[in-house]
Amino acid sequence: MTSSRGAVALVMAVATLCGCVSVQAAETSEPRQRIRDLGITIGQYPTGPLNNITDVAGVKVGHTTLISGEGPLKPGTGPVRTGVTVIVPRDDVWRKKVPAGAFVLNGTGEMTGLSWVAESGFLEYPIALTNTLNVPRVANGVMSWMIRQYPEIGISDDTLTPVVAECDDGRLNDIQGRHVSEQDVMAALDGASNGPVKEGTVGAGTGMVSYGFKGGIGTASRRLSEKEGGYTVGVLVNANHGRRPELMVGGVPVGRLYEAVPPVAQALSPGQSEGSIIIIIATDAPLDGRQLTRLAKRAALGLARTGSTARHGSGDFLLAFSTGNVIPHYPSEPTFQQTHLADTHLNPMITATVEATEEAILNALTMATTVVGRDGHRIEAMDLDRLQELMGAASRR
Incomplete structure (x- = not known):
């Protein structure tokens, strides 16, 4: 029998996937646009058809968004x-x-x-993003979903150590409550699709703050020319990092030119970190684990282009994977073949990764909506008219 809370979470998961969540006073309904739709082009490479991580064939994304209650914080x-x-x-x-x-x-x-990704050089289950205190429950959800798919796990098959990444959403959310359940995780996995990815105030990004604005989920992609292999690189981020004066958009110091940051968006309590970002890179280029580690390092340059300096208290984790080869579970033969892109042809992939990362972060900012959270904390979304005004003024100089 499904509990009333579980039923609500499932409904919200389905609603989030179709982009039709209604959240009353918690989230404003101002129109939002992606950075490219505002006439701001990042980098030189063309995007994939959706300009999403799902432009990499086979990759799917799912969200469960939990928004309820208002007023003073009641822990738990x-x-x-x-x-x-x-x-x-x-x-x-x-x-x-x-x-x-x-x-x-x-x-x-x-x-x-x-540790297992570094040791093995491969990934063998979905990646999950959530808030800091919810990591164990989300890991349980991934394990329950995997065991449902593969009932022999831990019996006649291997065990698993899920990949779960976190950012702190405590400025807006009752983080002590650990409200993301196993059922919420399984609903997101069941509903994951290879279509357009909802961005901003959604899923793991619901309570995130970035550069003093409302942050959250952002995604982008790049497509190489046929001469360069025709490969696709897609990036998805959960942006919860940065301070307002640092923000750069296409080389313009928007953060310094924008109005002052509201105190609640900038203030950090003694126990809070300075923010975090999770960056996931997908590609169909035939790269091995060593090369994908190199790509993950280069994505940090895309992060830097938006102004981040990876402060002492920030958590900046980057993971890259490739669908260009298959590593079999238990190969019957002692060897198997893979295609391998030569390192000397890796430069276009590096540039595409940096560009897509920068754009994904900016999409998180321009697609996020203003949110009122616990204790009436209000984190404003970036004013898109003001952004265009600042970018236009910079281009006329």
């Missing part, structure tokens, strides 16, 4: 402004593993499972 009860976002590298990734690599720019945070 609400208000709730949180969620979970999942990235599925390919169907049957347990038996058809994807090469993977990771990089930690600054480690004040957590992405579980990275």
